[in-house]
Amino acid sequence: MNDRSSPTVSPVKMHEQVKEVLDAYSEGGFTAMHEMDLPFPSLTAVSAITGSAFTSGVLGHWVLTQCAANLLKAFGSPDLVAKYHEPLTDGRWTGTMALSETQAGSSLVDISTKATPTDTPGTYRIKGNKMWTSGADHDMTENIIHMLLAKTPDNKISLFLVPKSIVNDDGSLGERNDYTINGVNHKMGCRGISNCYWSLGDNSDGATGYLIGEEGKGLQAMFLMMNEMRIHVGLSAALCGKRGHLESLNYALERKQGRSPTTKEKETIVNYADVKRMLLTQKVHSEGALALCLLASSLADSSKTSEEDKHVLDFLIPIVKSWPSEFCLEANKWAIQVLGGYGYTSDFPLSQIYRDNRLNMIHEGTHGIQSLDLLGRKIAGPGFPLLIERMAGCVERAAKTGDDEIVPMASHVKSAVERLVEVTKKLGGVGKSGDVQLMLANSHDYLNMAGTTVIGWLWLEMAIAAKAKSSDPSESFLHGKVNACQYFMIHELSKTKHQARLLESLDDTVIKTKVEEL
Numbered sequence: 001m002n003d004r005s006s007p008t009v010s011p012v013k014m015h016e017q018v019k020e021v022l023d024a025y026s027e028g029g030f031t032a033m034h035e036m037d038l039p040f041p042s043l044t045a046v047s048a049i050t051g052s053a054f055t056s057g058v059l060g061h062w063v064l065t066q067c068a069a070n071l072l073k074a075f076g077s078p079d080l081v082a083k084y085h086e087p088l089t090d091g092r093w094t095g096t097m098a099l100s101e102t103q104a105g106s107s108l109v110d111i112s113t114k115a116t117p118t119d120t121p122g123t124y125r126i127k128g129n130k131m132w133t134s135g136a137d138h139d140m141t142e143n144i145i146h147m148l149l150a151k152t153p154d155n156k157i158s159l160f161l162v163p164k165s166i167v168n169d170d171g172s173l174g175e176r177n178d179y180t181i182n183g184v185n186h187k188m189g190c191r192g193i194s195n196c197y198w199s200l201g202d203n204s205d206g207a208t209g210y211l212i213g214e215e216g217k218g219l220q221a222m223f224l225m226m227n228e229m230r231i232h233v234g235l236s237a238a239l240c241g242k243r244g245h246l247e248s249l250n251y252a253l254e255r256k257q258g259r260s261p262t263t264k265e266k267e268t269i270v271n272y273a274d275v276k277r278m279l280l281t282q283k284v285h286s287e288g289a290l291a292l293c294l295l296a297s298s299l300a301d302s303s304k305t306s307e308e309d310k311h312v313l314d315f316l317i318p319i320v321k322s323w324p325s326e327f328c329l330e331a332n333k334w335a336i337q338v339l340g341g342y343g344y345t346s347d348f349p350l351s352q353i354y355r356d357n358r359l360n361m362i363h364e365g366t367h368g369i370q371s372l373d374l375l376g377r378k379i380a381g382p383g384f385p386l387l388i389e390r391m392a393g394c395v396e397r398a399a400k401t402g403d404d405e406i407v408p409m410a411s412h413v414k415s416a417v418e419r420l421v422e423v424t425k426k427l428g429g430v431g432k433s434g435d436v437q438l439m440l441a442n443s444h445d446y447l448n449m450a451g452t453t454v455i456g457w458l459w460l461e462m463a464i465a466a467k468a469k470s471s472d473p474s475e476s477f478l479h480g481k482v483n484a485c486q487y488f489m490i491h492e493l494s495k496t497k498h499q500a501r502l503l504e505s506l507d508d509t510v511i512k513t514k515v516e517e518l
């Protein structure tokens with residue numbers, strides 16, 4: 001679908017193709033698939049395909065709904081689960097996550113929405129304002145269920161289920177809850193889902209909300225949803241990158257421009273080295289990011305994972321959210337470039353994909369916040385050494401293959417992993433010695449370095465797997481993987497050498513820069 005008309009407010013009216021896509025998704029059985037107890041990586045793989053077909057955030061409705069349902073199931077009372085879970089999972093209702101407020105985005109401790117208990121246990125009156133809620137209102141389903149954070153009288157953050165329409169005991173819909181959608185944010189992309197600012201309890205002593213989990217434990221519970229959402233954000237970035245890659249590849253295979261230096265015939269641009277470079281860059285970024293999201297999904301597959309897996313995932317989450325968001329946006333930049341002037345027009349979908357993808361560095365914790373989390377917290381946890389062990393194990397396996405192509409690539413990954421260990425030790429040491437500000441001043445570069453190293457490892461895993469299936473260069477899918485791995489090692493992983501030198505120099509230029517000098 002194209003995104004030329006944003007949702008409009010009062011009531012929020014979606015582009016009509018959005019409902020068509022969601023109905024087709026539901027009728028095709030994709031919503032039910034999530035209730036079939038399939039492995040999480042299989043679901044992620046399916047989402048990668050459907051999501052790259054429909055960018056513009058349209059499937060965000062379903063992702064949010066599914067995450068809200070999972071959160072409810074994990075922490076909700078049996079009564080709430082019985083009433084709300086099924087309609088959320090069979091496509092009848094949609095869900096949202098309502099955390100942010102105008103003054104509280106990165107810093108959720110500053111939310112000011114208040115929840116007051118009523119005489120009915122578990123039922124509260126909620127007053128306040130919410131900002132940036134995706135899917136907070138639309139005209140596609142008869143009810144919308146918000147997973148909302150508010151402060152209880154002890155000033156602690158708790159989690160509430162706030163329905164658009166109150167649900168009666170027999171499951172029928174009762175009165176409209178007391179909240180008002182005050183407007184939609186007009187976004188540069190992702191226009192397949194509305195984004196609203198709204199207020200609760202304007203006309204009464206408060207909107208009705210039901211406590212989920214324990215009072216004061218809202219943020220901890222919400223982390224379940226946020227971590228799941230962070231994998232989806234990384235995935236959304238990866239599939240925007242992949243879609244851009246495929247769109248620009250199709251164009252490059254047809255577009256003739258200039259003459260071949262050898263035959264003097266009109267040349268198709270895909271044959272030019274610089275165009276190949278742009279396509280390869282997109283391939284290594286988007287397929288590397290996709291591999292990372294699949295890995296994260298397998299580590300998050302609660303029924304099958306070990307404690308160690310959970311620790312590794314905990315370390316990786318900021319990388320899963322951020323590396324694809326930055327590098328697959330970069331991939332989209334090259335996709336536009338492959339099309340030349342046409343890439344800059346709305347005749348092709350690339351400008352839309354780029355705009356859609358730009359959100360991923362912002363929502364679910366900005367890039368900056370993720371980098372602070374990685375360097376300020378995660379490196380001290382048990383996940384980092386376990387991850388290093390897994391990467392080193394892959395290098396060892398690769399070296400044992402004795403393969404002419406794999407062995408040199410393993411040595412690139414080995415050096416990158418060693419660099420990451422050294423840099424982490426050095427920065428961690430600075431933090432421990434008390435200069436946290438200096439440690440965190442280069443957190444963005446650390447996030448990129450750690451992310452690029454992890455993606456290097458995953459490319460090596462892909463190359464080993466491809467080689468094990470066939471070493472025949474005419475097998476273009478498999479040989480393409482080995483070749484892309486080589487490209488990543490030489491053109492991308494090598495950048496971590498410079499990043500390591502920079503990080504080890506403990507540069508404090510940004511700290512020293514005065515605000516008036518910016």
Ligand SMILES: Cc1cc2nc3c(=O)[nH]c(=O)nc-3n(C[C@H](O)[C@H](O)[C@H](O)COP(=O)(O)OP(=O)(O)OC[C@H]3O[C@@H](n4cnc5c(N)ncnc54)[C@H](O)[C@@H]3O)c2cc1C
Binds near residue numbers: 098132
């Ligand atoms: C299209 C869209 C959809 C969204 N969907 C939802 C949703 O469904 N539900 C929901 O609850 N929220 C949603 N959000 C909100 C989103 O999560 C926030 O925008 C995001 O967390 C950043 O908060 P903020 O906009 O207030 O920016 P701020 O927190 O003001 O940050 C501004 C800049 O300052 C930096 N910064 C902030 N604090 C620090 C710090 N301590 N140290 C260093 N740098 C810092 C940030 O990295 C950022 O670059 C959505 C946002 C958008 C744009």
